[in-house]
Amino acid sequence: MFFQNYRNLINEKEGILFPSNSYRQMVLQPAYDEARKHFLDAMLQIHIAHLKMLEEQELVTSENARRIGQAIQNLDLEYYKTRDYNPQFEDLFFRIENKLIELGGDVSGNLHIGRSRNDMGIAIYRMTLRKKMLTLMQELLNLRQSLIVFAEEHVETIMIGYTHTQQAQPTTFAHYLKAVIDQLTRDYKRMQAAYNTINRSSMGAAALTTTGFPISRERVQELLAFDDLIENAWDAVAGADYIAEAASIVQLAALNLGRTSQDFLLWATQEFNAFKLASPYVQISSIMPQKRNPVSIEHTRSLLSSVVGDAATVLQMVHNTPFGDIVDTEDDMQPYLWRAIDRLVGIYKLFAGMILTMDVNKENLLKRAQNSFANVTELADSLVRSEGISFRQSHKIVSLCVRELMANNKESLASLTWNLANEKCVEVTGKTLQINEIAFYQAIQPEYFVNIRTLKGGPAPATMRKSLSQAQDDTVHLENWLREKTEAILKAENGLEQILKGWTEHE
Numbered sequence: 001m002f003f004q005n006y007r008n009l010i011n012e013k014e015g016i017l018f019p020s021n022s023y024r025q026m027v028l029q030p031a032y033d034e035a036r037k038h039f040l041d042a043m044l045q046i047h048i049a050h051l052k053m054l055e056e057q058e059l060v061t062s063e064n065a066r067r068i069g070q071a072i073q074n075l076d077l078e079y080y081k082t083r084d085y086n087p088q089f090e091d092l093f094f095r096i097e098n099k100l101i102e103l104g105g106d107v108s109g110n111l112h113i114g115r116s117r118n119d120m121g122i123a124i125y126r127m128t129l130r131k132k133m134l135t136l137m138q139e140l141l142n143l144r145q146s147l148i149v150f151a152e153e154h155v156e157t158i159m160i161g162y163t164h165t166q167q168a169q170p171t172t173f174a175h176y177l178k179a180v181i182d183q184l185t186r187d188y189k190r191m192q193a194a195y196n197t198i199n200r201s202s203m204g205a206a207a208l209t210t211t212g213f214p215i216s217r218e219r220v221q222e223l224l225a226f227d228d229l230i231e232n233a234w235d236a237v238a239g240a241d242y243i244a245e246a247a248s249i250v251q252l253a254a255l256n257l258g259r260t261s262q263d264f265l266l267w268a269t270q271e272f273n274a275f276k277l278a279s280p281y282v283q284i285s286s287i288m289p290q291k292r293n294p295v296s297i298e299h300t301r302s303l304l305s306s307v308v309g310d311a312a313t314v315l316q317m318v319h320n321t322p323f324g325d326i327v328d329t330e331d332d333m334q335p336y337l338w339r340a341i342d343r344l345v346g347i348y349k350l351f352a353g354m355i356l357t358m359d360v361n362k363e364n365l366l367k368r369a370q371n372s373f374a375n376v377t378e379l380a381d382s383l384v385r386s387e388g389i390s391f392r393q394s395h396k397i398v399s400l401c402v403r404e405l406m407a408n409n410k411e412s413l414a415s416l417t418w419n420l421a422n423e424k425c426v427e428v429t430g431k432t433l434q435i436n437e438i439a440f441y442q443a444i445q446p447e448y449f450v451n452i453r454t455l456k457g458g459p460a461p462a463t464m465r466k467s468l469s470q471a472q473d474d475t476v477h478l479e480n481w482l483r484e485k486t487e488a489i490l491k492a493e494n495g496l497e498q499i500l501k502g503w504t505e506h507e
Contacts, residue, residue: 024087031331032085035092038338040077042127043096046120047072048496049223050203051111053216059114064107069503071104093117114213115206118237118325122202125334127224129246130199132341134486136250137191139348141478144184146352148471151177155464158446159274159365160374169377170369170446173360174468175459180260181471187253188478194246195485201226205236208325223499225492240318240329243337250340251311254304257351261301268294273364278357296354303347310340369446371412373402378452379413382443383425386435393428400424413444 014020019028048069055065075096089095100108154173161171201224204210204217210233221229230236267274277294285291313336321328369375376398383394401424405415418440422433433440442448454460457467 019087019090024085027332028087028091029085032092034331034335036081036083038128039092039124040080042124043093043120044072044075044077045127045224045493045496046123046203046220047100047111048500049220050115052223052496052499053219054110054113056219057214057216059213059215060107060110064110066503067104068100068108068111069500071100071108073500073504074103075099093120114211114215115203116237118207119202119205119233121330122205122237123224123226125330126198126200126202126226126242128334129243129337130195130485131489132338133191133195133198133246134482134489136341136345136348137188137195137482139345140184140188140191140253141475141482143348143352144181144188144471145475146356147177147181147184148468148475150355151181152465152468154360154362155461155468157360157362157365158369158450160369160372167372167374170374170449171459172450172461172464173365174464176263178464178467178471181468183256185471185474185478187249187256190249190252192481194242194249196227197242197245199226199485200228200230200242202230202236205230205233208237209233223492223496225489234324237325238323240321243329243333244315244318247311247314247337247340250337250344251308251315254307254311254340254344254347257347258301258304258308261297261304261351265294265297265301268297273361275361276359277354278359281354281357296350300347300351300354303343307340307344307347310336310343314340366446371414373411373413375413375444375446375449376402378449379421379440379443382435382439383421383433386439387425387429387431387433389429397421397424397428400427416444 014022051060051065051068051072054060055062060068080092080096086095089098097108097112100111151174154177157173158170159173159176160167161169161176201217201221203220203224204215210217217229230239266272268277277292277296281294281296282292283295285293314333317328317333317336380391380394380398383389383397384391387394398421401416401420404420404424405411405413418433418437421440425431425433435443450459450461452460454463456463
């Protein structure tokens with residue numbers, strides 16, 4: 001008796017027909033809200049492309065195609081974009097289909113010949129994701145271009161490079177920035193690869209096994225601007241690696257920029273004083289009048305972590321799911337990747353603005369390099385050349401010099417003399433220094449250290465200018481690819497509009 005009473009109570013709260021109140025609130029309503037924001041245009045484009053193919057394959061008559069096309073044309077999309085979920089219809093697809101039959105008559109039901117919600121849904125997901133990826137890639141290129149322009153201004157801005165968080169060797173700010181540029185370029189190329197995986201058509205796979213109707217999968221692929229087909233019908237509705245690949249790449253891109261954000265946040269401290277952020281990118285304290293808080297960098301770092309988290313959620317939701325049509329990889333999952341991409345787009349935009357408007361403290365960076373031991377590698381190299389000794393012997397001579405200076409509380413090479421180096425050279429090799437004092441003191445200057453590193457990939461100004469010029473040249477190829485993909489989609493969308501117009505102009 002107690003059990004029955006409890007069941008009756010649940011039925012009163014949840015209802016006795018599909019969907020239950022909790023299922024509607026937890027699953028169907030959120031899915032519907034996402035669908036009406038993201039899927040309506042893609043759904044109608046699929047309707048038009050599929051209908052055109054059915055007409056060409058003579059699976060529907062031209063007259064019926066015209067009637068269905070007019071029904072599609074008469075759909076009030078703004079109505080569906082603003083209306084809440086209606087439990088009379090399981091999802092947006094059935095709500096639209098019901099309206100098409102209402103507008104065009106029962107013949108509109110033939111629009112579903114040779115297809116399923118399964119292959120349609122995957123195609124919609126892919127069409128939605130490909131546009132978001134192109135938007136992301138455009139913003140990445142904008143940031144990349146901003147960094148190139150910024151780096152060109154700092155090919156002679158000498159700073160200390162760090163390894164293991166400790167002062168290592170002199171370099172330039174441009175050298176560091178070019179490393180970030182190259183990393184962004186790799187992120188872009190990974191996104192290209194992901195786009196190629198994403199932009200493949202599932203249409204014609206139907207539920208799982210294709211269809212007995214003689215449809216043309218290739219024609220729908222062409223009309224929807226997909227670059228290829230997912231050949232195997234099972235794979236078309238089951239494969240989730242397209243979204244997992246995109247999530248992995250978005251996650252890696254966020255991790256990459258997060259490391260740079262961490263550097264910038266450290267360099268923004270008054271102790272480092274490497275640069276000053278422009279006023280639009282700092283906030284003041286409510287109590288400490290002197291504060292200029294670099295919140296733009298802080299938020300960049302924390303939001304990048306949220307991108308990593310959302311992308312990780314996608315990968316976790318795929319984990320150990322059956323290899324078939326399953327909701328785990330559908331409506332519940334997709335928004336996590338969309339949110340990660342949208343947020344990364346905004347971060348790229350914020351970071352570009354922040355970089356281009358900051359003032360770099362060139363004098364302070366140079367002074368720090370001069371008043372350090374970061375230049376000793378070049379002194380050791382110079383002694384190898386001038387003294388004809390092994391690098392290990394040279395390394396020991398310089399190391400003994402540094403140890404003695406530090407023992408006497410002298411914290412930079414500015415205190416190193418030719419005489420001290422000569423003394424240590426005799427101690428190690430039994431011979432006096434052959435290098436003259438002019439060459440010796442030149443070898444311990446950070447400017448000389450940088451200028452002599454002319455090898456490809458090094459920080460010498462001429463080398464860096466050549467490297468940045470090549471990066472600028474590469475931009476043309478990266479932008480051309482992006483433009484080609486974007487224009488292909490726009491051309492297809494315009495083509496579908498013309499097809500629809502052809503059906504409706506005789507109305």
